[in-house]
Amino acid sequence: MYRRTLRKSDGRALILYGRAPLEDHIDAPSAGASESPNPHLRWHPLREEWVAYAGHRQARTFLPGPDDDPLAPSTDSRRPTEVPAGSWDVAVFDNRFPTLAADVPEPAPSIVATRAARGACEVVVFTQEATGSLGALPLDRLELLVDVWADRTGELGARDDVRYVLPFENRGVEVGVTLQHPHGQIYAYPFVPPVATRELAAQEAHRRREGRGLLEAMIAAEVSDGRRIVYAGDAALAFAPVCARFPYELWVAPRRPVAAFPDLDRDERRGFARALKIALLKLDALWHRPMPYVLGFHQAPTDGRPHPEAHLHAEIWPFARMPGRLKYLAGSEIAAGVFIVDVTPEQAAAELMEVDVSLDTAA
């Protein structure tokens, strides 16, 4: 993997990744400076969680036409985009409308605790092509993306103000996507977020009690049961977890309890990319239409402590329960935290097993 870090004229970073060497001369264009971001965090005393306020995000780019795609390579210097022309494969840059940023002022005191929203929000451009999808990218591009996620986790996680790195993808206008160009995001939080805190505590308790990891044990049980395994590779697998909270929810995990992206070995990176691609292709093939989803990678915090309890995995949460019918989070999910699922994981997995996908033709 080749990599080069550039700096936009407005100070934001741009990092280009490629399988082949990058050209010598590449400029870093900018579609516009960050609009004096001053996001901040407030403590929610009832839920005991930090809430992020980022009012300037209201102005963010919303579903631009093909001629205004800020993630397409810049070809006209009068209308710069966020990424240059050139031979790069994947580009990462600081979000122009960040919720978290390295250099933010301390917020005013309030009746609850407040703190500066330190951290980072990066955009990951999966491809120079304006259309397509993560799952439909060639397998070697997904392998490169695994390397990119590992690189970002390492670099962002090494910062003093970052305790947790979350790569994710929101896919589809149904989940609020404002740019159609295939891309993901990375949030680097200055604290371990609530979902990770909760899951890691459960994993640590299990490890102490049982002598091995919780997800490792779940995977062994899933493999033994077999009804929900959608893909079983040597190094990684994809399955509909027995406790899915969304219809057609899939998890992708290495078999070995690897704590975070940087800890995956070469074979595991390839296996993880393959399992992820198959999971995403199957979801799109299920109803012959792009499945709206949120994809989040769960990994170990970067808080300087060892996390033998952590086990890297992707959770893919589809937001449709049947063709054209969305899954909504409403009263029970939001007010109570009790998810209601209309499709059992067994049924979902059976349907997804029936769907043929080809890694070759898709590539």
Added chain:
Amino acid sequence: MYRRTLRKSDGRALILYGRAPLEDHIDAPSAGASESPNPHLRWHPLREEWVAYAGHRQARTFLPGPDDDPLAPSTDSRRPTEVPAGSWDVAVFDNRFPTLAADVPEPAPSIVATRAARGACEVVVFTQEATGSLGALPLDRLELLVDVWADRTGELGARDDVRYVLPFENRGVEVGVTLQHPHGQIYAYPFVPPVATRELAAQEAHRRREGRGLLEAMIAAEVSDGRRIVYAGDAALAFAPVCARFPYELWVAPRRPVAAFPDLDRDERRGFARALKIALLKLDALWHRPMPYVLGFHQAPTDGRPHPEAHLHAEIWPFARMPGRLKYLAGSEIAAGVFIVDVTPEQAAAELMEVDVSLDTAA
């Protein structure tokens, strides 16, 4: 308040409430029997929460036309709805597509813990009128609804299989509403759900540490600060909480730390109804269009233990961040549990304070 419990031919309960005495002879129609519900719960070992599976819900009624409104009074015996004609004001009946029900079989064992989805799912018909909204109902109807929520909390909460009663309203197709007729729902859970568990633990810790309730202290601080108070009545108020997780989020609470609906005294019921109506009217008046929202009432569990830490309140979560632009829960909210809010509570409250609403004309 007058009240009568009837039984539908398929066994489901129908409870009619009125300000005036109900007629002697009222039949309980049914739009169709429950389709052999066998919902069940599975334990999610990573998140440590129960997930509900209710596959038969896939067949539930979806945005019927005005002639097929199952919540309109039955006038044609060949096409029965769920509620009778007659002089009732509010009707409550067992959901035909329940996620939780009194009489459900034990589920098969699985690789995670499972249990029967015992409890109740009720539909609360706010009015015989097929159009309109909760906020636009006359004030005395909202007062009656507070009495109904108190009655349901008491009756359902007294059941051995119910530990928590959650009245809520999903409002707008944007949050997945499948019936336009003004109505809410009540879920009676066989456990204290995760959100309530978390909030009650925080409230209990605060009470032990500070000698008074957490929400009571927050309300005192909000009143003292003043910038986010949208309505301040003698018995109850409405405010944009300093730690809002949604744009234009409002909370409605009695000033006194009342644990649950049944504990409100007469003046508090009237004050709570008034504060709720003003909050909802302001949200609809803000952009001169119905605001999509989820409204949940947080109250004490019905687990037989005292809950001096609990403080009844409504949380109203709008799902729009500007006119025509929805607020989506995506990567950060779902994968990390970190909510990102585009509108500060101060800005939201300032805008809502500017909006005039009249209780009289609205009635």
